[in-house]
Amino acid sequence: MRARLKDVAERAGVSIKTVSNVVNGHPHVSAVTRARVEAAIAELSYRPNLSARNLRSGRSGVVALAVPDLDNPYFAELATHVISAADRRGWTVLVDQTQGDPGKERLVVGGIRSHLIDGLLFSPLALTHRDLAGREDHTPMVLLGERVGRRAPYDHVGIDNVAAARAATLHLAERGRRRIAALGAQRAPSAATARLRLKGYRQALAACGLAADPSLIAHAPAWHRTGGAEAMAALLGPDAPDAVFCFNDALALGALRTLLSRGYRVPEDVMVMGFDDIEDGRFATPSLSTVSPGKALIAESAVSLLADRLAGATGEPREVRVPHRLTPRGSSPYGEFP
């Protein structure tokens, strides 16, 4: 059987509480006693029982990260950063996959694991502010990605999607492209990110005096490669675009594949721009231009906001805007084309 405080105490010839004090690094323990206790701890290879500690203290040292899907490289990369940031604070991360399913998302915010976790980092996909408004669980929560409703009383970390999408579109226009398509529009009421990126795209067109041709807007119900490949196919034809701004990198990689397999040259015939800066894009051929959202900083900010709440901060919900960066690569290069 595993050793308990009691066993260590008996072995060291002190009281249980003294062992507890040593374990927790309390002051007012004499050097001699401390040494004896530490020896006993080592001999029995004692480890604190976290369940008991949690029960007593109400804290578990575990935070949950709920994302749609770790298959998605963006979330996988975000998760590594969150785990690192949490680790730096001595926390462990428990990962929930919601699959973007409203039911599962509701379970997560409803506190399905509430007694196990101290806080929740949640990247919602399907839930609207309505769902969050009625939240009964009181575990601190920080929202990642798009803000869900203007009034949701939760800390939020995200980027300025409108500005980023505008910059990405302008980047294509600056390279002389006139028929710039947008790929990844969505109709669902919860698709806030898609709406904002489309808005930025339209602002950029307007700023350049380019007409907003509705046939250049391609919808994609899900933002993965297959959807990008299909949506790109729908854009091609007699009036094919000369550039396409995809609302994320997965869509862009799918689009790239369709373009190349149909004999289009990238970037010469069609420039491609993504969003997210996932590792794969860097190694595509040609390498994928993209918007880099600073994932490490997003993760760090989110964990930091949560840390404040766990430390008892009660003020107004805070809004963190993490800066983004345009990262031009081979699919939209500077310079001349033949």
Place this chain on the structure above:
Amino acid sequence: MRARLKDVAERAGVSIKTVSNVVNGHPHVSAVTRARVEAAIAELSYRPNLSARNLRSGRSGVVALAVPDLDNPYFAELATHVISAADRRGWTVLVDQTQGDPGKERLVVGGIRSHLIDGLLFSPLALTHRDLAGREDHTPMVLLGERVGRRAPYDHVGIDNVAAARAATLHLAERGRRRIAALGAQRAPSAATARLRLKGYRQALAACGLAADPSLIAHAPAWHRTGGAEAMAALLGPDAPDAVFCFNDALALGALRTLLSRGYRVPEDVMVMGFDDIEDGRFATPSLSTVSPGKALIAESAVSLLADRLAGATGEPREVRVPHRLTPRGSSPYGEFP
């Protein structure tokens, strides 16, 4: 404050234990009482305190999954399957990233979270059987990937790497290639997977009567895209290979990039074969031929083995070999080339 059993009991006018019985679905609770208790539970939106339950029962319902890095698409995809498989059994998954660091790996198997988790699924990278042999923690553990040492007393799930590598190499030889390179060899004593795949490669060459040219074996200290790109560059030159078997898909995608950017045609000049069947490979141009290791089945088997141990199974360590499949795609197609 959050409701406890006691609060529900008072509201329903019964004892604490009766509420506990209802919550746990015990028999011998009258329909009337059950209904009253359930109403009270709903009104107070009671949720069991998992810490207390764990303390009492010694079970947490949490299993840990320790992988080198979620950034790596192979592990990200594996993680999604593990999380799903665990979810089906009502378990939650806590993810640890070891970064392939021996120190962190040792912490994980040493039981750093032992009181928090019921079991451990561990995909070792750096640890050898020596490290595992002295394991003191008694949390059930199942090893994923390469077997660490022949005698480690742990259940293990993996694929037949030698056979898979042999099949992949033969596949290239069958398409008429004679100078087939291997990319991803490693010298570290812990690099069991690399050794086995190299062995399969050599067996295939021998079976075809092809000479084993040492200059065709490229080393890569880490199996990511950058390493693949660099190793591929080292293989090129006057005696460039006409096919390359990469020990995983990330290496292959890096190699692909080097080949294309240097003007080689794939598959005409050089065929490329990967290993792992990650999503990215499917969307590369050309799409990447690979070995599919059945990740869903690996995850399911591992969770199932762990479930048996948690249920008290004590027999000999079990060895599960999950079948693999050769998945030819554009980078090594059937048919003729100009």
Place this chain on the structure above:
DNA sequence: GGCCCGGTTTACAACGCTGTAACGACTTTC
């Protein structure tokens, strides 16, 4: 009517830990 039996409900203790308060021994201060 008393007794036993089965289903239903309950009191109690314990899981391992830590905050509180109090204790004893020793030092400092007037």
Place this chain on the structure above:
DNA sequence: GAAAGTCGTTACAGCGTTGTAAACCGGGCC
């Protein structure tokens, strides 16, 4: 030399839950 403080250590209670064992209650049987 007595009072006041300081330091190191301890006893105790309680966090919310569940297993155990015992109490309770009504119906069927002798």
